[in-house]
Amino acid sequence: MTMxxxxxxxxxxxxxxxxxxxxxxxxxxxxxxxxxxxxxxxEIYSGGPKLRTVPMGFYSIAIHRPVSPHWLQSExxxxxxxxxxxxxxxxxxxxxxxxxGDGQPDLRVSFDVPDNPKAPLRVxxxxxxxxxxxxxxxxxxxxxxxxxxxxxxxxVRVPLVNP
Amino acid sequence: xxxxxxxxRLAPAATRGRLRSLLLTxxxxxxxxxxxxxxxxxxxxxxxxxxxxxxxxxxxxxxxxMRTGKTYRWRRWFFVSLGLLFPIGFIYNLVLVRGTMxxxxxxxxxxxxxxxxxxxxxxxLPAALTRTLVFPGSIAASSHGIASMVGxxxxxxxxxxxxxxxYACFFGGIEEGMAAIPKRARIRKIDPRWRLLPWAVLLAMxxxxxxxxxxxxxxxxxPFKAVTEYIxxxxxxxxxxxxxxxxxFLALVIVLPLATxxxxxxxxxxxxxxFQSIFNKISVFxxxxxxxxxxxxxxxxxxxxxxxxxxxxxxxxxxxxxxxKCGACVDACPQQAAVWHIKGTELAWKPERARLMFLYAAxxxxxxxxxxxxxxxxxxxxxxxx
Numbered sequence: 001m002t003m004x005x006x007x008x009x010x011x012x013x014x015x016x017x018x019x020x021x022x023x024x025x026x027x028x029x030x031x032x033x034x035x036x037x038x039x040x041x042x043e044i045y046s047g048g049p050k051l052r053t054v055p056m057g058f059y060s061i062a063i064h065r066p067v068s069p070h071w072l073q074s075e076x077x078x079x080x081x082x083x084x085x086x087x088x089x090x091x092x093x094x095x096x097x098x099x100x101g102d103g104q105p106d107l108r109v110s111f112d113v114p115d116n117p118k119a120p121l122r123v124x125x126x127x128x129x130x131x132x133x134x135x136x137x138x139x140x141x142x143x144x145x146x147x148x149x150x151x152x153x154x155x156v157r158v159p160l161v162n163p
Numbered sequence: 164x165x166x167x168x169x170x171x172r173l174a175p176a177a178t179r180g181r182l183r184s185l186l187l188t189x190x191x192x193x194x195x196x197x198x199x200x201x202x203x204x205x206x207x208x209x210x211x212x213x214x215x216x217x218x219x220x221x222x223x224x225x226x227x228x229m230r231t232g233k234t235y236r237w238r239r240w241f242f243v244s245l246g247l248l249f250p251i252g253f254i255y256n257l258v259l260v261r262g263t264m265x266x267x268x269x270x271x272x273x274x275x276x277x278x279x280x281x282x283x284x285x286x287x288l289p290a291a292l293t294r295t296l297v298f299p300g301s302i303a304a305s306s307h308g309i310a311s312m313v314g315x316x317x318x319x320x321x322x323x324x325x326x327x328x329x330y331a332c333f334f335g336g337i338e339e340g341m342a343a344i345p346k347r348a349r350i351r352k353i354d355p356r357w358r359l360l361p362w363a364v365l366l367a368m369x370x371x372x373x374x375x376x377x378x379x380x381x382x383x384x385x386p387f388k389a390v391t392e393y394i395x396x397x398x399x400x401x402x403x404x405x406x407x408x409x410x411x412f413l414a415l416v417i418v419l420p421l422a423t424x425x426x427x428x429x430x431x432x433x434x435x436x437x438f439q440s441i442f443n444k445i446s447v448f449x450x451x452x453x454x455x456x457x458x459x460x461x462x463x464x465x466x467x468x469x470x471x472x473x474x475x476x477x478x479x480x481x482x483x484x485x486x487x488k489c490g491a492c493v494d495a496c497p498q499q500a501a502v503w504h505i506k507g508t509e510l511a512w513k514p515e516r517a518r519l520m521f522l523y524a525a526x527x528x529x530x531x532x533x534x535x536x537x538x539x540x541x542x543x544x545x546x547x548x549x
Contacts (some may be wrong), residue, residue, distance in 0.1 A: 012448065019524035071376055146268065151271055
């Protein structure tokens with residue numbers, strides 16, 4: 001048997017060994033390796049990291065870092081605001097929000113909180129700062145312009161005018 | 164001398180006695196028990212029944228492979244079952260958890276979109292250039308997480324190479340089943356240039372995914388959205404996307420396989436399949452054509468479900484890069500010129516040994532991955548019956 005053939009059979013035997021190790025070792029190790037890579041899910045989906053939280057009594061508003069679209073992405077830049085916990089919200093919310101943290105309110109956000117968590121939500125946003133777009137009766141129009149209930153929070157995304 | 168060798172080699176291939184076949188099947192039987200009945204699994208009777216049926220099914224198929232010396236014929240039973248049972252288990256789970264097959268925007272934002280392997284090649288460039296994964300899922304966390312699926316794909320690719328498409332893909336079985344229905348193909352002449360189309364789709368989808376920063380294939384072209392989960396149509400664009408999914412599914416997975424007896428979605432369209440072909444280069448197992456026996460009859464070429472043989476490649480004794488090691492050509496060749504081969508070894512020197520080594524590896528991961536999906540589908544069916 002030639003050296004190449006010996007190498008071939010060795011590789012074949014190692015492949016069989018890899019098959020046996022797949023459920024016990026390989027999948028978990030590879031998955032951990034991938035999870036350890038410095039990667040993140042696109043912020044158009046995740047909403048970007050939280051910058052700060054504003055307490056509002058029984059509930060709070062989390063303000064995320066503004067998200068900018070990549071390249072030819074068909075979304076506008078936006079900022080995400082989370083009202084949590086949804087269970088502590090009054091039937092109607094109308095809050096002034098200081099998004100950029102300069103002490104001045106930038107937005108007035110108003111929405112109803114229906115008892116049924118599956119009921120569609122609608123939001124009105126009055127822009128007190130020209131950097132943000134106003135929204136009238138917005139639902140789930142786009143990733144950059146929406147109001148949705150996710151788990152025990154209500155998320156509002158407000159588009160930016162000139163990011 | 165050459166003709167004598169040829170005559171000797173033409174002895175009936177690889178049918179075995181029952182006892183020998185049973186002995187060769189024993190490792191797979193033990194493996195199936197280990198995979199389906201390890202401690203802590205199957206707390207309810209339906210799961211136990213499904214696991215038992217799946218373990219018996221996978222072991223019986225392997226036994227038949229050993230007994231008859233045929234690979235494709237028996238692998239196809241597994242693969243079609245996988246293709247048919249995957250949507251049943253998957254859709255049932257979706258409806259149970261989410262209440263709908265549609266992906267609501269809330270689930271995307273929460274990072275709970277299940278990640279399948281098809282977008283893997285589309286994620287590479289955006290991830291390499293911007294460290295961003297253009298998929299509305301979560302990186303690790305659950306079994307549906309991106310890292311878990313990529314880990315599984317890496318492990319199985321190491322074992323199977325392009326064989327993924329014949330022993331692990333949970334979509335290809337539907338069209339393989341469709342292709343098996345007619346006795347003869349209505350469309351027999353297929354322009355070989357169609358083989359290049361999956362590469363063109365791959366290139367287009369990779370570039371589009373980078374430019375638009377979205378998994379373009381999942382958003383616009385995946386035929387299997389029709390039988391798994393679709394984009395909730397919030398506007399006209401959503402309706403168009405879902406229309407495309409259904410049309411592509413009907414054309415590529417139902418109608419064309421019936422007309423051609425080929426896996427047309429895999430052969431002409433699938434960008435993941437094209438990408439996976441590259442990994443045949445690192446796989447040690449392959450199928451080759453023994454030129455000393457080949458009569459250039461073209462039976463293997465007709466039998467190949469994936470257009471992975473051409474006159475030119477047969478003349479060179481090779482399969483094309485897209486060969487998924489399903490064994491159809493090996494089963495079909497009347498001269499036993501199509502043989503399993505381990506790279507580096509002499510061609511046609513104990514091809515059955517190469518086949519056995521490949522099948523043990525491939526069937527082990529098929530039992531582990533595909534078997535669990537089959538069992539899940541059976542549990543769903545039992546849930547409705549019992």
